[in-house]
Amino acid sequence: MLKGKVAVVTGGTRGIGYAIVKKFLDNGAAVVLCGSRKETVDKALEKLKAENSGYEVSGVWPDLGNYAEVEECINQIKEKLGKIDILVNNAGISAMGSIYDYKEKDFKKIMELNVEAVFNCSKAAAVHMREQKSGVILNTSSMVSLYGQASGCGYPASKFAVNGLTKSLARELGKDGIRVNAVAPGVTRTDMVDAVPDAVLKPLIESIPLKKVGEPEDVANAFLFLASDMAAYVSGEILSVDGAAMS
Numbered sequence: 001m002l003k004g005k006v007a008v009v010t011g012g013t014r015g016i017g018y019a020i021v022k023k024f025l026d027n028g029a030a031v032v033l034c035g036s037r038k039e040t041v042d043k044a045l046e047k048l049k050a051e052n053s054g055y056e057v058s059g060v061w062p063d064l065g066n067y068a069e070v071e072e073c074i075n076q077i078k079e080k081l082g083k084i085d086i087l088v089n090n091a092g093i094s095a096m097g098s099i100y101d102y103k104e105k106d107f108k109k110i111m112e113l114n115v116e117a118v119f120n121c122s123k124a125a126a127v128h129m130r131e132q133k134s135g136v137i138l139n140t141s142s143m144v145s146l147y148g149q150a151s152g153c154g155y156p157a158s159k160f161a162v163n164g165l166t167k168s169l170a171r172e173l174g175k176d177g178i179r180v181n182a183v184a185p186g187v188t189r190t191d192m193v194d195a196v197p198d199a200v201l202k203p204l205i206e207s208i209p210l211k212k213v214g215e216p217e218d219v220a221n222a223f224l225f226l227a228s229d230m231a232a233y234v235s236g237e238i239l240s241v242d243g244a245a246m247s
């Protein structure tokens with residue numbers, strides 16, 4: 001579904017991002033995965049190459065909160081691979097806790113990665129996509145971007161902003177042939193969820209209409225659809241993949 005396409009995936013070293021990288025590679029794309037450190041990027045590349053030595057995959061680790069660094073990195077990818085067809089802004093962090101104890105610096109940290117990095121990467125990639133007259137920008141939102149949550153207000157706030165960027169950029173960039181969409185995962189089986197004690201997880205699963213947590217591959221499938229030409233007339237959409245928990 002993505003034969004001949006070049007994709008950049010942030011937060012591609014583990015969890016949902018890793019599943020997206022693998023799904024894109026299995027569908028014929030060349031992928032540049034982006035992580036926070038060289039060590040974690042190398043580890044992910046090693047794992048992918050062990051699965052399939054033919055994968056066309058490489059890695060980068062710019063500071064996503066720094067526009068100049070992001071721009072240089074995106075420009076180098078374009079120079080090396082000739083184009084950028086797909087950008088997935090997936091890197092993200094969260095933190096729970098009451099507003100009474102919430103530190104200003106923690107709120108800023110979440111905003112820097114979950115929102116500013118989406119702006120930085122989208123701006124740097126859109127320049128090339130406009131020249132190509134085509135491109136796809138996809139963002140990882142969250143089910144908490146629809147109704148918020150009762151703890152850790154910074155995270156849902158950041159994902160509401162991701163939805164805002166998605167809708168706004170879809171309207172602004174459509175004329176340049178660029179589609180912009182987001183996927184809003186529900187509770188998804190990543191390291192974070194695996195660490196949740198059964199006593200907490202069980203009632204959570206009971207509250208989900210499909211009675212199970214999502215797998216990273218469930219989310220990656222939605223990204224594949226939105227990245228592909230099958231979604232050629234889909235833009236500005238926030239696609240929930242949450243077992244009907246919030247959708």
Ligand code: NAD
Binds near residue numbers: 092093094
């Ligand atoms: P994860 O912690 O397993 O992976 C996060 C990824 O982001 C890693 O690849 C990490 O290297 C990267 N990252 C973290 N800080 C970074 C930084 N400063 N610079 C560059 N990269 C950085 O998380 P995940 O659960 O796979 O989450 C991926 C995305 O999905 C996030 O945007 C998250 O908000 C969203 N999400 C996750 C769930 C869930 O249940 N797991 C639900 C809804 C939304």
